[in-house]
Structures are given as structure tokens and as C-alpha cells.
Amino acid sequence: MKNNNPxxxxxxxxxxxRDGFRGMTLGKKLWxxxxxxxxxxxxxxxxxxxxxxxNTSFHTDEEKGSFVLEQMxxxxxxxx
Numbered sequence: 001m002k003n004n005n006p007x008x009x010x011x012x013x014x015x016x017x018r019d020g021f022r023g024m025t026l027g028k029k030l031w032x033x034x035x036x037x038x039x040x041x042x043x044x045x046x047x048x049x050x051x052x053x054x055n056t057s058f059h060t061d062e063e064k065g066s067f068v069l070e071q072m073x074x075x076x077x078x079x080x
Contacts (some may be wrong), residue, residue, distance in 0.1 A: 060066045
């Protein structure tokens with residue numbers, strides 16, 4: 001394979017993974033569990049436990065930026 005055509009390489013890799021996933025039995029169940037857990041972590045938990053505080057408390061980007069800067073540098077001052 002001295003003359004590797006990039007499209008042929010991509011097609012070969014795609015076929016390799018497609019055939020591998022098609023032949024799975026236990027792996028399909030594990031991937032379903034992984035996808036469900038990711039959905040719960042990133043969608044459900046974000047909706048209920050991580051509200052968008054900046055958009056509800058501040059109206060402009062300048063207000064949001066100054067609040068974030070204040071929060072980040074509040075404990076960084078060694079003189080306090």
C-alpha cells in the first residue's frame with residue numbers, strides 16, 4: 001500500500017469499526033449504558049443542579065465579566 005488514497009484509508013477504517021460494532025453482543029449493551037449515563041450527567045444534572053446563574057442575575061456581558069473576575073480574584077489577594 002505505497003499509494004495510500006486518503007478516501008480509501010478512511011473507508012477502510014470505517015468498515016473496520018462498522019464490522020466490529022456489528023459483531024458485538026456484550027459491547028452493545030455496555031455502549032447503551034455509557035450513553036445513558038452521559039445523557040444523565042450532562043443533560044438531566046445540568047438542568048436541575050446547575051442553573052444559569054449569570055444570565056438570571058446579570059443583564060450585560062460587562063456585569064457578568066466583572067462578577068466572574070471578582071469571584072476569581074477575591075481569595076487571591078495575599079494582603080487580606
